[in-house]
Amino acid sequence: MPTLPAKPRIALDGSLTDWIASERIDYNDLSGYSFYAQPQDDRFYFALSAPTAIGPNTTFWLNTDQNTATGYQIFGNAGGAEYNVNIKTDGTVALYSGAAGQTLVLDNLQIAYSADRRTIEFAIPKAAIGTPPVIKTLFDVNDTVFGPTNYSAQPYIAYDNNVSRTDPSHKIGIVYSATTAAHYFSPTAYSQLFMAVQSQAMQAGISFDTFGKDIIADFAASGAAHDIINIRANPMLNSFAAVMSRATQVGTSVVIAQNSANSITLLNTSRSSLSSADFRFV
Numbered sequence: 001m002p003t004l005p006a007k008p009r010i011a012l013d014g015s016l017t018d019w020i021a022s023e024r025i026d027y028n029d030l031s032g033y034s035f036y037a038q039p040q041d042d043r044f045y046f047a048l049s050a051p052t053a054i055g056p057n058t059t060f061w062l063n064t065d066q067n068t069a070t071g072y073q074i075f076g077n078a079g080g081a082e083y084n085v086n087i088k089t090d091g092t093v094a095l096y097s098g099a100a101g102q103t104l105v106l107d108n109l110q111i112a113y114s115a116d117r118r119t120i121e122f123a124i125p126k127a128a129i130g131t132p133p134v135i136k137t138l139f140d141v142n143d144t145v146f147g148p149t150n151y152s153a154q155p156y157i158a159y160d161n162n163v164s165r166t167d168p169s170h171k172i173g174i175v176y177s178a179t180t181a182a183h184y185f186s187p188t189a190y191s192q193l194f195m196a197v198q199s200q201a202m203q204a205g206i207s208f209d210t211f212g213k214d215i216i217a218d219f220a221a222s223g224a225a226h227d228i229i230n231i232r233a234n235p236m237l238n239s240f241a242a243v244m245s246r247a248t249q250v251g252t253s254v255v256i257a258q259n260s261a262n263s264i265t266l267l268n269t270s271r272s273s274l275s276s277a278d279f280r281f282v
């Protein structure tokens with residue numbers, strides 16, 4: 001069962017190597033474009049990659065109250081944007097209310113361009129836009145390409161990650177099915193889907209458990225290149241002692257069973273070869 005890789009911190013440098021797939025918020029609906037959003041510290045970060053240089057009059061519309069009836073009506077009938085981020089003729093950007101670039105709210109937002117200007121990253125202080133939990137976003141590039149093409153269609157949605165929950169006792173369960181993965185169009189895409197669900201739960205501030213039956217065929221318990229099993233936020237398998245209390249030798253395999261529905265099977269492994277160095281609990 002795949003778990004989330006460590007999330008790199010976002011740096012505004014015009015490169016998207018610090019963004020991960022689950023932070024992408026467009027729908028692959030505009031050929032050649034990808035749009036990302038992620039909160040970090042006291043800012044919302046956005047990144048856009050385009051097949052053309054991103055220049056002046058490029059606008060990002062922010063509907064921060066999720067109500068399309070309030071805020072600026074783009075084309076007279078869409079968006080309901082409380083704020084917009086607009087690129088000026090000198091390439092700097094500022095935050096505005098009203099029409100694109102109309103009423104200055106905050107000048108000189110942080111922005112970085114790639115050398116060919118086809119990629120930008122920028123940051124908006126959360127407090128400058130009222131610290132919304134959700135931002136519904138639309139954009140145009142150079143007043144020419146519109147994302148989404150129909151501004152009344154589903155907007156691109158950015159989430160803050162410290163949304164308060166009304167009932168913290170509830171969790172969600174995310175089920176990884178090896179059977180479904182095998183039938184999905186690509187096992188890699190299924191893993192990405194699975195990780196995206198975890199990421200979205202984390203962004204929404206909802207704790208989760210992941211479930212599945214894993215079979216690990218090439219586990220190396222010892223040696224310099226031994227494998228490490230990462231067990232994330234599991235209430236039962238939360239220490240090496242807990243793992244060993246649930247680990248049994250079944251023929252040539254070790255089965256670590258959480259319950260009848262969830263287990264990890266290590267093929268061709270001896271229970272006595274397992275050590276605490278083989279496990280990590282996060």
Ligand SMILES: [Ca+2]
Nearest residue numbers: 011013015018
């Ligand atoms: Ca970057």
Ligand SMILES: [Ca+2]
Nearest residue numbers: 057058059140
């Ligand atoms: Ca514009």
Ligand SMILES: [Ca+2]
Nearest residue numbers: 067070071080
């Ligand atoms: Ca609105």
